[in-house]
Amino acid sequence: xADTLTEALSQETAPQTQTLKRRLWYLTGSLLVLALxxxxxxxSMSLRSFWLxxxxxxxxxxxxxxxxxxxxxxxxxxxxxxLAHGGFYLVGGYIGFSVVxxxxxxxxxxxxxxxxxxxxxxxxxxxxxxxxxxxxxxxxLLTIGLTFVLGDLSLAxxxxxxxxxxxPAFLQGPLRIGDFAYPRYRLFVIAxxxxxxxxxxxxxxxxxxxxxVRAGVDDRETVAALGINIKAVFxxxxxxxAFLAGFAGVIGAGFLTLLPxxxxxxxxxxxxxxxxxxxGSLPGAVLGxxxxxxxxxxxxxxxxxxxxxxxxxxxxxxxxxxxxxxLGRVE
Amino acid sequence: MKRVSxxxxxxxxxxxxxxxxxxxxxxxxxxxxxxxxxxxLISGLFAMSVDLLSGYAGLVTLGQAGITxxxxxxxxxxxxKVGAGIPAQLLVGLAAGMVASAIFAVMAMRSGGVYxxxxxxxxxxxxxxxxxRLYKITGAExxxxxxDRPSFLSEYWQYYWFVLAVVLVCSLMLVIxxxxxxxxxxxxLRESESRMRMLGYNPALQKFxxxxxxxxxxxxxxxxxxxxxxxxxxxxxxxxxxxMGVLQAILGGIGTLIGPMIGAFIIVGIQNIVSTYLERWxxxxxxxFIVVVLFARKGIVGAISIGxxxxxxxxxxxxxxxxxxxxxxxxxxxxxxSSEPR
Numbered sequence: 001x002a003d004t005l006t007e008a009l010s011q012e013t014a015p016q017t018q019t020l021k022r023r024l025w026y027l028t029g030s031l032l033v034l035a036l037x038x039x040x041x042x043x044s045m046s047l048r049s050f051w052l053x054x055x056x057x058x059x060x061x062x063x064x065x066x067x068x069x070x071x072x073x074x075x076x077x078x079x080x081x082x083l084a085h086g087g088f089y090l091v092g093g094y095i096g097f098s099v100v101x102x103x104x105x106x107x108x109x110x111x112x113x114x115x116x117x118x119x120x121x122x123x124x125x126x127x128x129x130x131x132x133x134x135x136x137x138x139x140x141l142l143t144i145g146l147t148f149v150l151g152d153l154s155l156a157x158x159x160x161x162x163x164x165x166x167x168p169a170f171l172q173g174p175l176r177i178g179d180f181a182y183p184r185y186r187l188f189v190i191a192x193x194x195x196x197x198x199x200x201x202x203x204x205x206x207x208x209x210x211x212x213v214r215a216g217v218d219d220r221e222t223v224a225a226l227g228i229n230i231k232a233v234f235x236x237x238x239x240x241x242a243f244l245a246g247f248a249g250v251i252g253a254g255f256l257t258l259l260p261x262x263x264x265x266x267x268x269x270x271x272x273x274x275x276x277x278x279x280g281s282l283p284g285a286v287l288g289x290x291x292x293x294x295x296x297x298x299x300x301x302x303x304x305x306x307x308x309x310x311x312x313x314x315x316x317x318x319x320x321x322x323x324x325x326x327l328g329r330v331e
Numbered sequence: 332m333k334r335v336s337x338x339x340x341x342x343x344x345x346x347x348x349x350x351x352x353x354x355x356x357x358x359x360x361x362x363x364x365x366x367x368x369x370x371x372l373i374s375g376l377f378a379m380s381v382d383l384l385s386g387y388a389g390l391v392t393l394g395q396a397g398i399t400x401x402x403x404x405x406x407x408x409x410x411x412k413v414g415a416g417i418p419a420q421l422l423v424g425l426a427a428g429m430v431a432s433a434i435f436a437v438m439a440m441r442s443g444g445v446y447x448x449x450x451x452x453x454x455x456x457x458x459x460x461x462x463x464r465l466y467k468i469t470g471a472e473x474x475x476x477x478x479d480r481p482s483f484l485s486e487y488w489q490y491y492w493f494v495l496a497v498v499l500v501c502s503l504m505l506v507i508x509x510x511x512x513x514x515x516x517x518x519x520l521r522e523s524e525s526r527m528r529m530l531g532y533n534p535a536l537q538k539f540x541x542x543x544x545x546x547x548x549x550x551x552x553x554x555x556x557x558x559x560x561x562x563x564x565x566x567x568x569x570x571x572x573x574x575m576g577v578l579q580a581i582l583g584g585i586g587t588l589i590g591p592m593i594g595a596f597i598i599v600g601i602q603n604i605v606s607t608y609l610e611r612w613x614x615x616x617x618x619x620f621i622v623v624v625l626f627a628r629k630g631i632v633g634a635i636s637i638g639x640x641x642x643x644x645x646x647x648x649x650x651x652x653x654x655x656x657x658x659x660x661x662x663x664x665x666x667x668x669s670s671e672p673r
Contacts, residue, residue: 144393
């Protein structure tokens, strides 16, 4: 039963030739733009700082991936736009900070923060979102209200000073390859993101759970009719998204200090990631996170004054040319 | 006799009482309260512009404060950095707001629903990011100061009456707009985009128009605000500022014009009373947000309308009159609730 379901659900419809042709155009166009940007960037900086910024961008993108993947999973399945995701991130980071302070154990802090935020997610879904299930816009507005509450309470509990989370000793300091040195912690973050991405892809594509989730994305009623407790799946996915956000909070706080207002910043970056990549698409979250991370990192190096604004241009371009995002599906 | 719908009657009564009160307010209250009333009126205009998009067109915007801030920064830049006169300040302020609206509108016009919310949120926050980073133009965290009102408006009560007049004129324009064919097309966007397309409308273009109209009123609000405070800082463009407009609109009654104004007075009042005793205003605002979304999505105007209708029904039942009160003047499914098939 399990295998037939997995098989039946994993059959994808073949893309039509016209869309293929179109995709080819997009690919060529974006490669050209990419080449141009790389050329322009290399003109204005040395090769060494190019690699430095690339790694900076990838490590920031890694944090964004944790945030955006949970966000996009929740949206894909439940059609809930959880704008409290930035708040989840911030609370996770602060819980991690406290736990590191008490125990000195980074791994424990990661676990505690992720689980703590998972509980917040559970309460959010069961208590706040359940009564207005299916009303898309009220759901979004409610999560905004929740963001204000979470952010302000964090400020009350942890104060407004920028707070770095200390990372374990073996991740401190730079890693040297020849005469090129780069912070170990950031490399660790990139590695983490790769591992998490692989796990997520595996779960989504290869397991029964992933099949149920993918089926739920396409047709919730039929999945429920097949005898699957879709409500439990909803709660589970929401909790998992919150788990990832809490995890991201601690991981990110290792090199982006925690401070009030960061919930909104992370939310903004996360939104741009999913708008670029395509809402509800896991590969889209990967692509979007890499793009946004790189754009932000290079923009900060080349035009620091416009660092936020540089997100605007690619977003505008995508929205005008391809509103569903690079890898998104037309609804 | 032409039947006037109950929602409209509620609005009329509230409106008449409100205007009478507003005109005499400076004779009754001290400068602090009158300043607060000016702020509430401006917030109300802002909330109406939010509601034109969110309630009438069904496009809930979370970035409207970005437009307000753009207009305010336009004024501030001309006053503080260039040292230009009032006409130039007004012109540049309005132009900045309209340019921001046009860019936002082009980006968002092909989307709808939650996607529209996400895009506008990002747009508003990018204005905020710019206002923090573009030190040379915006003065970063310090903002821009030294924005003086023209001499004939320098007294607080003079400016209050000026704000009242501008807001009334703008409200009248909005009333005319939502009752015009344009307004009908805007409501059509909310009800069914596919039907609008079938009738020969271009929904994206309609969205662009309504976004520009809302942007105009948001810009006027921004200009009024910057002259009220005499300064502008990045906090004007935060998500909290945008969300406040949405909260005010829903609390008062989304899809009406008087509702957002009532909501604005209530929220501005609560904020200023609470802030003197309590530090945790954002928490309270968040809680109000959650409570309103969970339990009071029809808002105050909606609640009063329902109460009034029940009262009328009971009275007519008592008189055993057969003629029913006109049904269905209050939409059961509010614009906030998705009407698309799920």
